[in-house]
Amino acid sequence: MHEPDEDVELVEHLESDQLVAETMKPVERAQLSPLTIALLWALRVFVVVMGVMVVYVFVATL
Amino acid sequence: MLGENDGPSMIAYAADGAQFGVDVFAVVLPVLFAMAYVCQEMCMRVGAVTHRGYGELVLQRYGRAWGWFGAADLTLTNLVTLVAEFVAIRVGLAWFHLGAGIAVALGVALVLFTAAGGRYWRWERIVLGLAAFNGLFLIAAIVAGYRSRSLPANVSLDALPHASTTTVLLLLASTVGATVTPWMIFFQQSASADKGMTPDDLRQGRADTAIGAGLAALFGLGALVAGAVLASSSGVINGYSGAGFPAGVAHATGNLPGTLLALGLIEAGAVAILTISASTAYAAAECAGVAHSFNYTPRAAFTFHGANVGIALLAGLVVLIPGAPLLSIALNANVLATVLLPVTLVFALLLANDRELLGHAVNSLRTNVFAIITIVTVVLCGAAYAIFSFLEVVGVVN
Numbered sequence: 387m388h389e390p391d392e393d394v395e396l397v398e399h400l401e402s403d404q405l406v407a408e409t410m411k412p413v414e415r416a417q418l419s420p421l422t423i424a425l426l427w428a429l430r431v432f433v434v435v436m437g438v439m440v441v442y443v444f445v446a447t448l
Numbered sequence: 449m450l451g452e453n454d455g456p457s458m459i460a461y462a463a464d465g466a467q468f469g470v471d472v473f474a475v476v477l478p479v480l481f482a483m484a485y486v487c488q489e490m491c492m493r494v495g496a497v498t499h500r501g502y503g504e505l506v507l508q509r510y511g512r513a514w515g516w517f518g519a520a521d522l523t524l525t526n527l528v529t530l531v532a533e534f535v536a537i538r539v540g541l542a543w544f545h546l547g548a549g550i551a552v553a554l555g556v557a558l559v560l561f562t563a564a565g566g567r568y569w570r571w572e573r574i575v576l577g578l579a580a581f582n583g584l585f586l587i588a589a590i591v592a593g594y595r596s597r598s599l600p601a602n603v604s605l606d607a608l609p610h611a612s613t614t615t616v617l618l619l620l621a622s623t624v625g626a627t628v629t630p631w632m633i634f635f636q637q638s639a640s641a642d643k644g645m646t647p648d649d650l651r652q653g654r655a656d657t658a659i660g661a662g663l664a665a666l667f668g669l670g671a672l673v674a675g676a677v678l679a680s681s682s683g684v685i686n687g688y689s690g691a692g693f694p695a696g697v698a699h700a701t702g703n704l705p706g707t708l709l710a711l712g713l714i715e716a717g718a719v720a721i722l723t724i725s726a727s728t729a730y731a732a733a734e735c736a737g738v739a740h741s742f743n744y745t746p747r748a749a750f751t752f753h754g755a756n757v758g759i760a761l762l763a764g765l766v767v768l769i770p771g772a773p774l775l776s777i778a779l780n781a782n783v784l785a786t787v788l789l790p791v792t793l794v795f796a797l798l799l800a801n802d803r804e805l806l807g808h809a810v811n812s813l814r815t816n817v818f819a820i821i822t823i824v825t826v827v828l829c830g831a832a833y834a835i836f837s838f839l840e841v842v843g844v845v846n
Contacts, residue, residue: 412508413500413805416798426510429791430517436787436831439838444780446841448773 452484453582453664454720455536455713456781457626458671462693465675473672480627481665483822485657487628488636490800492653495640497809502637503734506795519731521788525630526728530763532781535774537717543694543710552764555721559760562722563753568642568742575722581715586670588708592677595701614837621833624826625786631727633792638730642741677701721760729756787830793823
């Protein structure tokens with residue numbers, strides 16, 4: 387953790403040149419197994435269905 | 449972590465205490481905050497090691513579809529939650545005979561003021577200063593408990609087994625959603641990166657998160673105990689549109705606890721407005737691939753600062769709409785957060801186990817076990833309430 391004065395130095399010198407430049411490079415795409423992809427899709431469907439149910443209940447009980 | 453003790457959360461804990469006493473929830477709350485600690489520690493670690501926010505990493509590592517899905521999911525939850533935060537401030541201000549317009553002006557002015565400095569540390573210290581006043585809930589509980597001689601009898605409640613299934617499920621889902629929140633996952637990782645944390649800071653980061661979790665649990669228990677005082681009177685927190693909670697406690701124990709709770713609600717709402725708006729700003733700017741830091745001026749990070757102020761302003765405008773169903777929105781905010789939370793948690797878990805990103809800083813087996821238990825709990829609570837309440841509304845079950 388940095389003190390405020392150190393933060394200013396960090397932003398003006400280190401972060402603008404080095405840290406920010408480094409974080410501007412995108413990380414590589416993860417290689418997911420077919421099982422993980424299927425589980426993530428199941429999760430997406432689950433969340434959408436549950437979200438729709440909650441919103442429906444919310445609207446119906448207004 | 450103290451941002452987790454937002455307005456609707458404190459009202460939910462007080463409602464738990466008022467309806468069911470402290471017996472069950474005095475155990476449940478610390479367990480939930482332990483779960484919140486596990487989630488936030490993972491995010492702090494990923495942020496410190498990768499120097500990247502949650503939205504940015506999900507987008508780059510798992511594709512744009514997941515990144516934007518998460519950001520949209522978060523924005524919806526945040527908008528609803530922010531409305532509930534303004535309602536909490538309004539409840540607190542109503543104790544002092546101030547209206548909704550003041551609540552909205554106060555919230556939006558705070559967002560503008562904290563972001564105006566152009567430095568992350570300035571934003572953080574203002575939020576921490578405000579968050580210290582979360583302790584008012586504990587003081588209120590001590591005063592209310594001392595004045596309410598019948599409290600020991602009130603807290604041995606066994607109403608829970610006799611409540612309806614929907615009520616118990618709503619209570620569980622909203623209490624889980626009050627403690628483990630999607631916006632905190634986004635915020636914790638992005639703020640850790642914005643703060644400039646490095647792997648050398650992990651020990652302090654863990655201590656910081658643990659202290660925050662302990663204090664949040666303690667202050668949450670304060671709201672629970674203060675609410676339990678109401679079990680001896682009407683047992684009902686009388687709505688969000690008036691000064692129901694502080695007025696109810698004041699009626700039972702005198703003005704001082706009521707005033708402390710009203711101030712506590714203003715603080716809880718204000719801190720949450722700052723952190724929730726910030727989490728939206730991080731998510732939007734990270735997914736758009738533009739500057740996302742409080743260290744940038746509004747001109748240099750227009751999307752970030754625009755989203756930060758914009759979502760607070762939008763939620764404030766909703767609160768000002770005459771006849772808007774604020775009570776219903778506030779009650780459903782935590783439930784919606786619980787239902788939408790699994791996606792956010794699963795990606796947090798995937799990132800925290802990504803050896804290519806974190807090297808030796810990946811999750812231990814014990815952390816993975818706790819994190820999976822947390823995700824399963826969230827999924828079960830959210831799904832149980834969503835399915836049961838849906839079937840009840842369409843008339844399949846009574």
